[in-house]
Structures are given as structure tokens and as C-alpha cells.
Amino acid sequence: MKLVIRIQIMAMIMISLVGFGLVGCDDTPTEVDNYQRQPVLSAFLINGQPFEEAWLERGAGMNDVYDMANAGIDDATMMISNLAGDTLLNLIPDPSSKGRYIPADGEEFIPQSRQTYKIEAWTAAPQNEYLWATALVPGMVEEHGPMQVFLVSDDLMDTTIVADGDTLNRTMNTMVWSWYDIDLVGGFQGIIIAQTPREDLIPLNPDWEPPVDPLNEDDDDYIGPEDRQRAGWTFMRHDQRQITLAWIFFRWEGPQKVQFNALSGAYYDYVFSEMQAEFGAIERPEFNINGGLGIFGAYSEQSINIYMEKVDIE
Amino acid sequence: MPKHIFVYLAASLFLLNLSGTYAATLTGYVTDEASGEPLPVATVVVIDADRGTTTNLDGYFVIDFIDPGIYTLEVTYMGYNNTKSEVSVYEGNSKPITIEISRGSVALEEVAVVVQARNTALDRHAPAVSAVPIDGKILRTMSSLGGEMDVLRALQTIPGVKSASDISSGLIVRGGGPDQTLIMMDHNVVYNPTHLFGLFSTFNADAVKHLDLMKGGFPAAYGGRSGSVLEIIGNDGNRKKREGMVSIGLVSARASTEGPLMNNLGSYHFAYRRTYMDPMLDALRDPGELDLPSYYFYDSNGKINLDLSDRTTLTVAGYWGNDRMLMDFGPLDSRLHLYLSWGNRTISTRLRHALGRNMFLSAVGSVSRYRSKWSMANDDVLFDKARDRLSDHSFKSDLEYFGVANHKMKMGFWIRQYDIYYNEFGEDLEFVTIDEKSNNYSVFFQDRWRINSFFDFQPGLRAYFHEAGEQFALDPRMSLVYHYDTNVRFKLAGGRYSQFINLISFGDGFSAFDIWVPIDDTMDPSYTDQAVIGFEWDRDDGLEFTTEVYYTDMNKMAIFDPSIDEANTGDQAFLTGDGEAYGLEWMLRRMKGRLNGWIGYSLSWTKRQYEDSQINLGNKYYPKFDRRHDFILVGNYKLSRAWDMNGNWRYNTGQGYTRGMMQYTSRVGGINPDEEGDYGRQILNGSKNNYRFPADHRLDLTASYNHLFLGKEAKFNISIYNVYSRRSYWLHSEDTDETPPDVTDIKLLPIIPLLSYEMRF
DSSP states (O other): OOHHHHHHHHHHHHHHHHHHHHHTOOOOOOHHHHOOOOEEEEEEEETTSOOOOEEEEEOBOTTSOOOGGGOBOOSOEEEEEETTOOEEEEEEEOTTSTTEEEEOTTOOOOOOTTOEEEEEEEOOTTTOOEEEEEEEOOOOTTSSSOOEEEEEOTTSOOEEEOOTTOEEOTTSSEEEEEOOOOTTOOEEEEEEEEOSOGGGOOBOOTTOOOOSSTTOTTSTTOOOGGGOOOEEEEEEETTOOEEEEOGGGOOBSEEEEEEEEEEOHHHHHHHHHHHHHHTTSSSSOOOOOBTSEEEEEEEEEEEEEEEEOOOOOO | OHHHHHHHHHHHHHHHHHHSOOOEEEEEEEEETTTOOBOTTOEEEEGGGTEEEEOOTTSEEEEEEEOSEEEEEEEEOTTBOOEEEEEEEOSSOOOOEEEEEOBOOSOGGGOOOSBOOOOSTTGGGSOOTTEEEEEHHHHTTOOOGGGSOBHHHHHTTSTTEEOSSTTOOOOEETTOOGGGEEEEETTEEOSOOEEGGGTEESOBGGGEEEEEEEOSOOOTTOOBOSSEEEEEEEOOOOSSSOEEEEEEESSEEEEEEEEEOGGGOEEEEEEEEEEOHHHHHHHHOBTTTBOOOEEEEEEEEEEEEEESSSSEEEEEEEEEEEEEEEEEESOGGGOEEEEEEEEEEEEEEEEEEEETTTEEEEEEEEEEEEEEEEEEEESSOEEEEEEEEEEEEEEEEEEEEOOSTTEEEEEEEEEEEEEEEEEEEOSSOEEEEEEEEEEEEEEEEEEEEEOSSSEEEEEEEEEEEETTTTEEEEEEEEEEEEESSSSEEEEEEEEEEEEOEEEEOSSSSSOTTOEEEEOOTTOOOEEEEEEEEEEEEEOTTSEEEEEEEEEEEEEEEEEEOTTOSOOSSHHHHEEEEEEEEEEEEEEEEEOSSSEEEEEEEEEEEEEEEOTTSSGGGGOOBOOTTOOSEEEEEEEEEEOSSSEEEEEEEEEEOOOEEOOEEEEEEOOBTTBOGGGSTTTTEEEEEOSTTOEEOOOEEEEEEEEEEEEEETTEEEEEEEEEESTTOOOOEEEEEEETTSSSOEEEEEEOOOOEEEEEEEEEO
16 A cells, blocks of 8 residues: 555544544533522321421522521412312411421311322412422221231240330340231331430440540540431331331430331332432432422321330340 | 254255365364464464465364465464464365464563454454454463452453443443443353452453453354453463462462373363452451451362364363352441352353364353342341342354355354342342243354455344243344455444343442343343444554444343332333444554553443433433543563563543532421431432543553572562552542532542562472
8 A cells, every 4th residue: 555545544544533532522511500499399198187287498509508497488379189179278388487388277187098189389489380299198007907016036936015105125026017908008117216305315335335525526436416317217118018127226215206107109109219319229219299399298107105225235 | 943044054055065166175273382272363374375364262274275285384373483384285174284383482572462463464354343352371461450460451451441440340342331241251151250349350360361352243153242242262271281370469369270181182271269358357357346348259260171083172161259248247236247149150061173174163061150149137137138040051053164265154053041040038028039041042144255355244144032022133243344455454344232131230330239130021132233334554563553433222221220119020120221332442552572562542422311210310311431531551561581561551531420409308207307317408419420520540550570489480570550549530429417518529549559479380
């Protein structure tokens, strides 16, 4: 091949390669900077219990301090209705808590099993946003039989029912929750809420001793505010009828509310997907609010109260 | 249907043979003079007749349709002396000859490079588009993380091959996922080729003789994956004398032995490797204060070749390897126990036979088994336990036929049975149980046709039948080479590539939690349509330039649906979507001289989309491993007879990550956000991988000192990984414990010096 032709071919190739290289430079993304913060609506229907509150807020940018107390939207119009369009409850802003909406004076609404309800909210100018969602209330937890908490020995020979007000500790037999089928349920949630104020929480870990200086972050026993989580929960699938709960789920000494929730389909999808989003499997939870973000969920509830005492482990 | 196709092909060949002009055929093997090992891809040229070919992976060659007479053969193979020998060719069947060639002397101007060069003009007739052959001996000169040569990491220095991260040896080839590359060792499929969560590959470099990476546009002889093929051939063993090697590094120890079988009936090769991290971790562990895992991995390779005749060899090859990790952590009164174990076992029996003067038969029966187990429990309660087993029983046979002038035909079939068992359960619930067998049949035909001195054309067709769902797929393939002259070639390749098995992966590349699942009757096979255009130019002084442009259209790509919590069928468990990948690669190599190596560059895009899913809300996105520019510089320098130096420097633009757009309160019924540690603060994420990390670059250096120790060849290796300690970006973390969120970009490994010592006997 003639040298001149080879050089020409090589030059052509190198020029095109440089051209490709320039083409391959990506523009700087601006999605975060350009994001217009959407409203977030959260409300829950509890089967057989008067509706108490809904929350409407607008979140904070990633570079801003998020002040939950001032994130609320307090000038929206909100109502709950049935599918026929009949207004069942008007909600008004709570003057003591920005973004919280409570039943209008003199009004009350109690969700019922197997009913579908709709929530609607209209934000004021200049946004003029319209948000809405529906929720189907599952059956009562105890409809086909009560949910019960047991302590079960390893050989399954010894089963003790845990009653409201019992005192328990981590050395006891394993805790098992058992329940029956519940109509129209999407899944279940087990919640343990320590009733002690955050700043007074004491770990059940037998090796923990109060630090000499509670503010010394280098002390092995230091517990920061972000670690003082009073509530913990787990999920159970819709076809599950029992869960064995490890004592590790009980973190703090003192009174505990042990709560069992039967969730509507959309609500279960939301909490499950939120867990997946935290792990990075998906980008965001499955919100069911149209026109915005958030969740309008329904659930049935049953709970007992116990006391967890701290004991030494030999 | 597969049976009918095979009968038809056999009949066609018989007729073609009858119609061919009778002439002499020269057949034989090219072997290493010192060890007797057959040498793949060696070039054999009949100088007087201007004819030539390359040996196949078994070191066997056929030069057909030459007139009887006396000829001079020239054999060339990189790293070996060019050898000329006189042969007599007679009419009729001729016994295969054996040509032994010797390794080049340690003359400083003859050092080989990692990537096998295309040796002569006739070798270049082979229309091997996007194919990168690498010799095992030369591969072992490259050091890698851990001070030990790693096959998969070495491949990541080839343009078009990326890794998911610095700590992953998974292959991302031209935008395809790790499960889109068919990885075979000694003709057996390997399903999870990694140790230590992807840090090392399962391929012991001491056991590797040769490997071929086909980045795309691969021929019909390969099938079952939609992206690329990595074929690794293990060492056969020294047929002339016993040898061994022991090596100790900071991470693991290795040993190998090889030699001839009794009465020169063949050869054997065994290699073993084990890490000794476990006693080191045991010594450091202090329960309650320093929770360190217990971990080890091992792998062993074996191969026995039995020469049944001068035309027939039986080979039994196997691999056995495992990783195991145990970890206890948490408070003493409620410890959590984590257990992980995963590994591969493979065994294959291969018969190869030179049939007459025009045919070469290979038949392989093999079993490849991948197992993994994990569990998470505390003393009283089992949280999660899973057992996964995939067994791939297969039988395949290939027939190479050289009986038609200017044609090299190959045909064959592959019968596979996938036996998958996966069971995951907790204390109270069985999450998933899959217990299935599914059979997959495929047949193929291809023909390497030298149309004239300018054009080589290789059409091919592969047909599949998958029993589950009675699915049928046809993969047409082709490649075309235009020889502008002896130094310049233009190449074109493309086709369809179907895949019937998918990988559920929970990490970057391969991990201990990977599950391979064949498609069932509710799913269609995934497939890609590929096109590649290439240009090659080699100079007689050893400088070689190649460039390729490619486009891949991906269809029905399956990934596990992360938003489900139960599934009974494939269409419930998997999302299917589309994707595409395209780009440009070039590589400039110097193959001769004391200083040699290559410079490579790739410019690429890859996208995915899973409509009607939560993944990026059904919109198109760039996967994490999409990196726009990759630049690599690899150099080998023979400083002296004793000292070998190796270095590589790479630069790549950043991988994608997802940034949050807004902080908000996530509320849960019955829980006041004040009861949560972070007050219920959540981050609303933006589009998947909507931002890019800064560019990364890294320099690795290795120096090897060759000497004699107790009269035996020995080598001392010093490696420095990440010489100037520029840590690459891995994860973007936004922690809601603080507001504004505490943003941390987690980086990977700093400078790591490593040592190893190796002795041969």
C-alpha cells in the first residue's frame, strides 16, 4: 500500500477519533438544581378509630437545613370522601402545628372495614396543586380470631401467652406473634415503640453502662441523638400468619407498645418499597398520591403494652 | 427438530466431499519443544505453496488441497523461535505430523507482550472480529491486586472491557452485564468466577494456557449468552518432564505440578491455591470489641490428557473451588451470626479425534455446578436462610471439516440440562422455592470461506430449542474481512445472540448472593443484535493498530424485580426491558523490543430501560458501569536478564450515581416521627445515575527479579497497587442523621504494596 495513502487513511482515522472524543463529553446535569419541590401528603385511616390527622408539607432542598416544624403547608383545603363523592370529613389546618390537618370542629369520621375512601387536597396560589388518593380499609385484625403474643420454648413444649402489662426480658423464651387471615390485607407490620422519652432511653444490652460524661462522643457507651430510635418495625407478607421475633428487636428498657398492623395494599407497597429504596434497589418508594408525593394508607391495628427489664447475662 | 438439521448437514458434507477435487492434505500438531504442550493459534505456512493456516485450540492444523511434494513449513508463535522444517506430502491420508518449536532465548529484543499478536499475513485471513487472544505464559507476567496475576483483571486492560469497580473482577464487555459473557474453562461453563466478593477471579493463572476474549460478533460455534465469550484453555501439562511450582504471596499461596503420564501416554497438570487470611483474622479478632469475619477461599484445577492414539486424545479436566465466610457481631446477649459460602465445581471429559484427512471431531460431556448458601440468625431466631444450586449437565460435539477448497466448516450441537434449586426461608415463612429442570438444545453451522485473496467470509447459523415454553430461536451470524493488502484489513461482523438463562445479582458484578435462573414458560429469551466494523493495520516493525465501532441492540433483558416480595413464576420475579450499547475502541500495540505494550482507548455509551417498573420510574437510564471514556496504557520492559518491569496506567471518566433532590418526612401510621432516630427524614432520589463521579486514574507497577534459588528458577515479585494513592470513587452516600444530609463519597483502595515469591522445580 502506498505510503501516501496509508498516511491519508491514518489521518482520517485520527481526526475521526478526536471528533468522537469531543462528542463523548457529557453535559453537566442540573436535575437537582432545577428540581421544583413537590408537596408531600401523608394520611392514614385506622379501621374503627376516628380519623385524627393528615400532614401536608413541602420538603427542603439537599443543601438546606430541613426544619420539620416549618416544612408544612398550612393554607390548603382538604377533605375525605367516599367513592360516590359524598364528603365525609373536612380537614382544617391545626394552628399549633404547621402542616397538620385535623377534623373540622364538630366533625368526626370513623373508617370501616372493606370500604374505599378518597382524600383530596388543594394548595393555595401560586402553586394551585391538586393532590388526591384512595385507600381500601382491610378487615379488623380480630375479625377471624385475635392476634396473640406468646413466649415459646425451643422445644415448642412450653407456650405462654403474653398479657397486657407483663414484664419480660431477653433471657426468656422466644417471642412469637400469631394471627389469623384478615380480609383485603396487603401485608402486615409489627412495630415496637419504646415509651420512654428519647433522652432517657437505656439500652437493654447488659454490657452497657452509662458513660461518665454523657456528651463525650468518644466514650464507647455514648449514644448520639441519631441512635435514640424509639420505634422499630418489620414487615410480614400477606400470606404469613406468624412471626418469631428476636429479642434484638427490643432495644430499650422500660414500657413498650407492641403494635400489630394489617395494612392496605398500597400502604404495604409503600413501606416495602421505601425499605428497597433505602437499600438502593430502586430510586424512590411507591407513593400513591396523585399530583404529589406521599401515602394515603389504611390499616387495622391491635396492640398490647409490656415492660422490658434489663438483666445481666452470665 | 435439532436431529433433522444434523442429519441434513451430515448428508451435505458427504456430498461436498464426493464433489471435491482429490489432493493431498497436510495435518499435524504444533507443540512446545520443552513440554510437548500443544500450542493454540500458532501459524503454519507452507512457504513454497503460499498457503497457511493457524492451529486450533488443540494445537491442530490442516492445510488442504496442496499438491503432493516436498515443502518447507515455517511455524511462528509469539515468544517462540520461528521454525522451519521440511515435510513430504503424499496423496491420500497422511499421518499427522508434530512440529516442535522452542521458546525464544532471553534476548532482550524478543520479549512477548500480553496480547497475542497476529503473526503472519495468512493468520490474518482468519476473520476474528473483536477477538483478543492471550497466551497464559505471558499473562502471568502481569501483576494485579494481591500481588498475584488475575485473569479477569488482566482482561480489564483491554479496550471495551470494564469493571464494575476497583474491587470487582466482573467483566463488563461493551456495555453488557456480567451474565452476558459466556465464560468457559476447558469447554465447561463457569457460573460465578470470583472469590472474595469479586476481588479475585476463580481462575488460577498457573493453570491457564491460553484464553480468547471475543468482545462481540462471535461466531455461531458459541451460544447461550447475548454479549461476549471468554474461552479459557487450561495447561495440559509438560509431556516430557515433571515440573512444579510453589508461590507465597500476602494473600494466598499457590502450588502446581505437571508432568508426563506413565509410558508417555499423555500428561497431567494440577494446581491449588488457598488464601491464609483466616488465621490472620483469627489472631486479630477480639469478640465484642473487634468483630472481624472468618474467611477463606481455595481453588484447585486438574487436567489429565490421555493419548489414545496419534489422532485421538481423551482429556479429563476439573475445577473445585469455594469461598466461606463466618461473622458474629452485635451485643453479647443477642449476637447475630452471618454465614456465606459459595463455589463452583466442574468436570469435563473431552474426546478429540482427527477423523481422516479432512475432519477434526471434538465431543465433550461436562457437569458444572454452582452452589451458594447463606444465613443470618441470632441464637434463637433464623432471619433468613437460602440455598442455591445450579447444575448444568451438558453434552456437545463439534466437527471441523476441511474437505472443500477454501472452506473451513464447523458444525455441532449442544444439549444442556439446567437443574436449578433455590430455597429461601425465614423462621416463619418460606420466601421462595424454585425446583426446576429445563433442557436446552442448540445446533450450529458455520463456514470460514476464503472467497479470494481479498475477502474472507464466515456465515453461520445457530438454532435453539428450549423445552420450557417450547421456545425456538434462530441466531444468524456473519463476519467479513477485506484484505486491502497484507498489512491492512477491514472487518465487519454481526448477528443475533440469544440467551436462555439470567443472573439475579445483588452487587457489582458477581457476588455470593448471585442466583442463576433459566427462563421458564412465562418468559421469552433475551437477545441482542450486534454489528461491528473494524480496521486493522500492522507494520512489519511490530507496531499494530486496530479500531472498531460497534452497536448492540439489547432486547428482553431480564433483571430481578426489586419491588416484589414473592413470585412463583419467571414473569412475576423478573422485569424485562431493553437497552443499547455503542462505541468506539482503538488500540495501538508494539510487540517487539525491550519496551513493548499497548495504548488503548474506548468511547462508549450504554443505556437500559425497564418500562412499567419502579426502576427509574420506567425511564431510560445509564447503568452504573457506563463510563464514557476509558484510556489504558500498558508497558512491559525487560530491564535486564534478571529484572522484568510491568506497569499500567489507566484513566476513566466517572461512573454514574444517584443524587437526592429533596429531604422530606416519611410518615408511618402509628409512629410519631419524633420516635425515629432521624425524625423520619428521608431523601427523595432523582433519576437513576443522574450524576457522575469525577474521573479516576491509577498507576500500578510490578518488578520481578528472576534468579536461581537452591539451583531452581525462582522469582521475587514486588507490586505497588495505586502508586500515587488516588482512590477511586465507589458509592455516594447521603446520611439523613444530619440536616442538611451528610454527603460522603466513599472511595476505594489506597496505595498497597504487595510481595510474592515463586519457585519452580
